Every structure is written in structure tokens, then in C-alpha cells.
Amino acid sequence: VASLRLAVDAMSGDHGLRSSISATLNALNQNSALHISLVGDEPTIRSALAEKTYDSARLQICHSPDVVAMDELPSKALRYKKNSSMYRALELLRDGEVAGMISAGNTGALVAMGCIILDRLPGVRRPAICAPLPAENGFTLMLDLGANINCDAEQLYQFAVMGSSLSKALDGRESPRLALLNVGAELMKGTSIVKEAAELISANPHLNYIGFAEGNDIFSEHIDVMICDGFTGNVALKVCEGTANFIRGQLKAKFMQSLYGKLAALVVKPVLSAFQKEINPERYNGAALLGLNGVVIKSHGGSSAESFEAAIHQAARAVECNLTQLIATQINTIES
Amino acid sequence: VASLRLAVDAMSGDHGLRSSISATLNALNQNSALHISLVGDEPTIRSALAEKTYDSARLQICHSPDVVAMDELPSKALRYKKNSSMYRALELLRDGEVAGMISAGNTGALVAMGCIILDRLPGVRRPAICAPLPAENGFTLMLDLGANINCDAEQLYQFAVMGSSLSKALDGRESPRLALLNVGAELMKGTSIVKEAAELISANPHLNYIGFAEGNDIFSEHIDVMICDGFTGNVALKVCEGTANFIRGQLKAKFMQSLYGKLAALVVKPVLSAFQKEINPERYNGAALLGLNGVVIKSHGGSSAESFEAAIHQAARAVECNLTQLIATQINTIES
Numbered sequence: 001v002a003s004l005r006l007a008v009d010a011m012s013g014d015h016g017l018r019s020s021i022s023a024t025l026n027a028l029n030q031n032s033a034l035h036i037s038l039v040g041d042e043p044t045i046r047s048a049l050a051e052k053t054y055d056s057a058r059l060q061i062c063h064s065p066d067v068v069a070m071d072e073l074p075s076k077a078l079r080y081k082k083n084s085s086m087y088r089a090l091e092l093l094r095d096g097e098v099a100g101m102i103s104a105g106n107t108g109a110l111v112a113m114g115c116i117i118l119d120r121l122p123g124v125r126r127p128a129i130c131a132p133l134p135a136e137n138g139f140t141l142m143l144d145l146g147a148n149i150n151c152d153a154e155q156l157y158q159f160a161v162m163g164s165s166l167s168k169a170l171d172g173r174e175s176p177r178l179a180l181l182n183v184g185a186e187l188m189k190g191t192s193i194v195k196e197a198a199e200l201i202s203a204n205p206h207l208n209y210i211g212f213a214e215g216n217d218i219f220s221e222h223i224d225v226m227i228c229d230g231f232t233g234n235v236a237l238k239v240c241e242g243t244a245n246f247i248r249g250q251l252k253a254k255f256m257q258s259l260y261g262k263l264a265a266l267v268v269k270p271v272l273s274a275f276q277k278e279i280n281p282e283r284y285n286g287a288a289l290l291g292l293n294g295v296v297i298k299s300h301g302g303s304s305a306e307s308f309e310a311a312i313h314q315a316a317r318a319v320e321c322n323l324t325q326l327i328a329t330q331i332n333t334i335e336s
Numbered sequence: 337v338a339s340l341r342l343a344v345d346a347m348s349g350d351h352g353l354r355s356s357i358s359a360t361l362n363a364l365n366q367n368s369a370l371h372i373s374l375v376g377d378e379p380t381i382r383s384a385l386a387e388k389t390y391d392s393a394r395l396q397i398c399h400s401p402d403v404v405a406m407d408e409l410p411s412k413a414l415r416y417k418k419n420s421s422m423y424r425a426l427e428l429l430r431d432g433e434v435a436g437m438i439s440a441g442n443t444g445a446l447v448a449m450g451c452i453i454l455d456r457l458p459g460v461r462r463p464a465i466c467a468p469l470p471a472e473n474g475f476t477l478m479l480d481l482g483a484n485i486n487c488d489a490e491q492l493y494q495f496a497v498m499g500s501s502l503s504k505a506l507d508g509r510e511s512p513r514l515a516l517l518n519v520g521a522e523l524m525k526g527t528s529i530v531k532e533a534a535e536l537i538s539a540n541p542h543l544n545y546i547g548f549a550e551g552n553d554i555f556s557e558h559i560d561v562m563i564c565d566g567f568t569g570n571v572a573l574k575v576c577e578g579t580a581n582f583i584r585g586q587l588k589a590k591f592m593q594s595l596y597g598k599l600a601a602l603v604v605k606p607v608l609s610a611f612q613k614e615i616n617p618e619r620y621n622g623a624a625l626l627g628l629n630g631v632v633i634k635s636h637g638g639s640s641a642e643s644f645e646a647a648i649h650q651a652a653r654a655v656e657c658n659l660t661q662l663i664a665t666q667i668n669t670i671e672s
Binding site: 071073134135136146149150181183186188190191214215216217218219228230231232234235236237238239240241242243244245246247249260263264270 | 407409470471472482485486517519522524526527550551552553554555564566567568570571572573574575576577578579580581582583585596600603606
């Protein structure tokens with residue numbers, strides 16, 4: 001395996017270094033082909049690394065004193081945070097010093113900086129955030145999850161092309177089944193934008209479009225990629241997480257209510273833990289910013305070290321399978 | 337308690353008479369003040385009632401031979417289905433022969449017929465579908481759940497007024513806490529429509545607006561009423577149901593995988609059943625069509641007898657607390 005170098009934005013996200021350092025060291029341990037540039041405040045990173053053991057030949061530190069705040073306006077971050085870890089990591093990617101980057105920071109800022117520093121791939125209107133959600137068939141890729149609040153039909157169509165490419169490349173699905181998220185499966189349903197997008201997608205013989213789908217179909221084994229605008233996608237993602245958390249909480253409370261329940265909880269704990277691991281959003285961490293000229297993986301803002309590490313491995317896989325080139329070719333084939 | 341008469345659309349919905357008859361008889365049993373007009377094909381209804389015992393003084397049959405199909409275009413239903421159970425039940429309501437109606441039929445047709453037969457309340461732009469979703473504080477009312485695919489800011493504002501009225505009337509909440517569903521809590525987030533709606537709602541001193549909320553906040557104990565357009569609301573509702581079903585299925589599979597799991601399942605079964613009852617959408621059945629000149633309750637298309645009965649009780653409560661008058665007054669106070 002050829003060596004591959006990634007940039008890790010070490011300072012961003014709710015937990016900053018506390019997640020990124022352990023994630024980086026574990027990822028290096030897991031994948032011996034991996035080299036990582038930790039981007040952030042050098043003295044702070046050095047002291048965080050002080051007591052740790054790692055292969056120093058595969059770990060570089062790249063100094064940048066600033067951090068983009070989680071609630072910072074993207075336009076302000078773009079203007080005033082050129083010395084931030086996020087900005088610098090994207091520059092390393094643009095300059096070819098690394099083959100991909102990972103950040104748990106402010107999504108809006110990451111999209112904005114990505115568009116400016118890396119640029120979009122030729123023909124791509126807007127990048128989209130794409131992540132896997134748990135489903136009957138393992139998972140369903142869903143995009144856009146929030147980069148584009150308003151989308152027209154052509155954007156939804158490009159999301160279909162990019163999502164299909166990601167599914168082929170990362171999941172090895174030969175002909176990923178695409179669906180458009182809507183309020184009903186019938187052709188007459190939905191907004192004019194969704195209907196127009198359906199026409200564009202179904203007219204393309206390279207896409208395996210299976211039609212409209214509803215919110216509950218995210219979990220269906222018959223769908224590989226679900227397409228929607230960023231507003232709907234963001235709400236859907238959070239409703240999904242919220243429902244899972246709510247049910248977990250209710251189950252726990254239910255178990256604790258009676259002595260019988262407490263005993264049951266004891267017996268059932270290993271079963272529930274195995275299940276929790278399975279639907280754990282941490283395992284599904286690592287959203288891809290598709291449509292940029294380079295591999296950019298976004299980790300949850302509140303990523304633990306475990307989920308941050310999953311995002312690093314995701315970036316490595318995207319680099320290994322030439323995701324960016326693949327999307328560029330697909331968009332080009334289709335647009336021309 | 338004064339007697340109250342409701343019309344039940346007996347033929348519509350996936351299960352038609354199989355749900356509506358048992359639901360009606362059980363509801364009559366539960367509530368001695370209740371009178372019901374069963375609307376549908378008289379011979380079929382008569383034969384379904386043949387072996388049953390019930391208080392015939394409180395059960396009327398109102399003949400209408402046709403049924404609106406679940407996948408029928410609302411415009412077509414409106415034109416060609418004037419002899420349908422849905423149409424006739426709405427006419428009974430318009431003519432003052434009943435005080436409310438319940439249907440498990442085609443939502444689009446129900447909204448369209450409701451607008452034409454009953455008309456909207458003065459000042460109301462469009463009716464909205466409002467239903468309770470399970471939450472930390474019992475439930476959160478959410479609207480619109482699919483009557484209006486495209487909404488402008490003023491419509492969202494009217495939904496806030498109507499949802500607040502429903503929460504006051506049915507749940508007895510004095511000052512229901514309203515939130516607008518968005519992709520982030522910060523003021524800068526979201527579409528221009530959502531931002532404009534936030535300004536309209538927060539400018540009204542009669543509304544207790546607490547700001548933007550995200551998809552996972554549906555389950556929060558700090559929100560009583562969640563406002564959104566019908567596209568987003570419909571997707572959110574179905575994602576919520578889909579997630580709950582997916583988790584139930586996964587848990588079941590997990591329990592069955594090992595002998596240990598099977599034993600655990602045995603012990604845990606009563607706890608899980610109690611929980612399933614709690615998050616059961618059946619218990620939360622009975623969406624209100626707000627903004628029409630009359631109490632119209634929509635039951636799930638796939639309603640069981642149990643959930644259909646819940647919808648009947650919901651209609652009775654809405655009549656008892658004068659929901660329609662309350663909304664009319666609120667909309668008027670606010671608009672003038």
C-alpha cells in the first residue's frame with residue numbers, strides 16, 4: 001500500500017485536542033500506511049503529545065495559532081481566520097502536501113473555506129454534505145445534510161451524481177439505487193423542484209433512479225442513496241438522532257422503574273450495549289464534503305476520539321479510491 | 337355533560353369498516369355523552385353491525401355509496417366523489433347535524449373537501465395538519481405535517497397562532513412554548529422564509545415564542561408546539577416513525593441472536609411492551625385539521641380500531657373545548 005498523508009484540523013470541534021490527538025494516534029496505529037499532519041497551535045499540541053508514544057516519523061505538526069469558533073459566521077471566519085487550523089489544513093490539501101483533510105469544526109465555515117481555498121470541481125454548482133445513516137441494508141447515504149439550505153432541481157441532480165459516485169467508490173455498490181426524498185411516492189406529490197429533479201435524474205441512464213421516497217424509507221433496504229435539499233436533510237438527520245436518543249432514554253427509565261425492571265436491565269445490558277454500538281452515530285461518523293477539489297471529511301462537532309478516528313479512516317479510504325477524480329469524471333461525463 | 341354528535345367516515349382508510357366499526361362501538365361505550373353518525377354504504381355497515389351489541393339510540397347510519405381511494409387525486413375526488421363517505425360526513429358537519437368529523441382517508445382529499453365544504457375560518461390562509469409527537473414532556477404538538485408543501489412566512493405565523501390555540505384548548509397549557517423548526521438555533525440560520533416567520537411570531541405578545549429549534553428538539557421538554565412547513569413536517573414525522581420501527585426491529589433481532597438474548601427477551605418482554613405502548617404512534621393518533629370552520633380529525637390511513645378510537649375521543653374533546661371558536665377568535669384578535 002502506498003503511503004498516504006492526511007491533514008487533521010486538531011483544534012476545532014467541541015472537544016478540540018482532547019478528541020483529535022487520541023484519534024490521530026489510534027489511526028496511525030491502525031493503519032501503517034498513514035501519515036498525519038496535525039494542524040494547530042504547536043506548543044499546545046506538543047504538550048498534549050508529551051507523554052504519548054507514537055511513530056514520530058509519521059506524525060508532523062503544522063503550526064497555526066487561531067481556531068474557528070463553532071458559532072462563528074462563515075463569512076467572518078473566511079475573512080479573519082486565515083491563521084486558523086481549519087484554513088491551514090485546507091491550504092495543505094490545496095498545495096498537495098496532503099491527500100485529504102479531516103475537521104470536526106464549524107460546518108458552514110468548512111464549506112465556505114473549502115469553496116474558496118480548494119475550489120469546486122469543474123461543473124459542480126455547490127458542494128454537498130453526505131453521510132451514511134443506519135438502515136436495514138447496513139446504511140443509506142444521504143445528501144445534502146445542511147450545506148445548501150435552498151436547492152434547485154439541478155443541484156439535487158448533481159447531488160444524485162455525486163452520491164452515486166461515493167456509493168460506488170466507498171461502498172463498492174455497482175449500481176447504487178437512488179431515491180428522492182419527498183412527502184409521498186406518487187408522481188404527483190411534492191414541490192415543483194423535487195418533480196423537476198426527478199425528471200433530470202431519471203433521464204440519465206448512468207443513474208439507477210428508483211423514484212420518490214418518504215422519511216421512513218431512509219431505513220429501507222431498497223435504497224442506497226437518498227437525495228434531498230440541505231434544510232430537509234439536516235432536519236431529518238437530527239430527528240433520526242433525536243428519536244434514537246429519546247427511545248434509549250425511555251427504555252432506561254422503564255427498566256429502572258421496578259425491581260423487576262432493574263433485574264431485567266441487568267440481564268439485558270449486554271444485548272442493549274451491542275445494539276447501541278450498532279446504531280451509534282459515532283460509528284457512522286465522517287461526512288464527506290462532495291464536490292470540492294479534494295477529499296474533505298467532516299466529523300461531528302461533538303466527536304469523541306473514537307468517532308473522530310472513524311472520520312480519519314473514512315478520509316484514508318476516500319483518498320485510496322480516488323473519490324475526487326471519480327466525481328470529477330462523473331460530473332463531466334454527465335454535463336457534457 | 338351535554339350530548340355531542342360526531343360523524344365517522346366509516347369507509348375510508350386502509351382498513352375501512354374493520355377499524356371504524358369497532359372504534360365507534362368502543363368509543364360509544366367509553367363516553368356515554370357521545371352520539372355517532374356512521375357515514376358510508378348502509379347495507380355494508382348494517383351487516384357489519386349485525387352481530388354487535390350497542391346502544392342503538394346513539395348510533396345513526398348515514399348512507400353514501402362511494403369511497404375516496406387512498407391514492408386518488410384530491411382534485412378528482414372533489415369533482416367526482418360527492419357521494420363518498422368523506423364528502424357526506426363533511427356535509428353533515430357543515431349543516432350542523434354533527435359537531436365534528438373523523439376520517440382515516442386520503443389526507444389531500446380531506447383538506448381539499450374541507451376547504452370547499454366547510455370553508456376556512458375568516459382570516460385563515462390555509463388549514464394545517466397538527467398532531468402530537470411523543471416527547472420528554474409527554475408530547476410536542478407539531479404542524480404543518482403535510483397539508484401545505486410550500487409555505488410563506490405568514491402561513492407559518494398562522495400555524496403558530498393555531499397550534500398555540502390547540503395546545504391551550506386540548507392540553508390546558510396556559511402559555512404554550514412555540515419554536516420554529518430550523519437547521520440551527522442561531523438567528524442567522526435558515527431560509528429567508530423561516531427568518532421572516534420568526535420576526536412575525538416574536539412580534540406578537542400573545543405568543544410565547546422561544547426561538548429556532550432543530551430536529552432533535554421535537555423531543556425536548558422545553559417545547560410545546562413546533563412550527564414548520566408541510567414538506568419538512570411530513571418528512572420529520574416519517575423519519576421519527578421510521579427510526580422507532582427500525583430500532584424496534586434491531587432490538588428484536590438482537591434478542592433473538594443468542595440463547596442468552598432469547599432468555600433476556602423473555603425477562604424483558606413486559607418492560608419492552610410497556611415501552612412500546614408509550615411510544616406507540618397509535619396512542620398519538622388523531623391529527624387535527626386546524627383552520628377549517630369545524631372540528632375535523634384525521635386518523636392515520638392504516639389506523640387500527642384502537643387508534644381510530646383515540647381519534648374519535650380527540651374529536652370529542654376538541655368539540656367540548658370549543659376549539660374552532662377559539663382559533664377563530666385568536667386569528668381575529670391577531671389579524672385585526
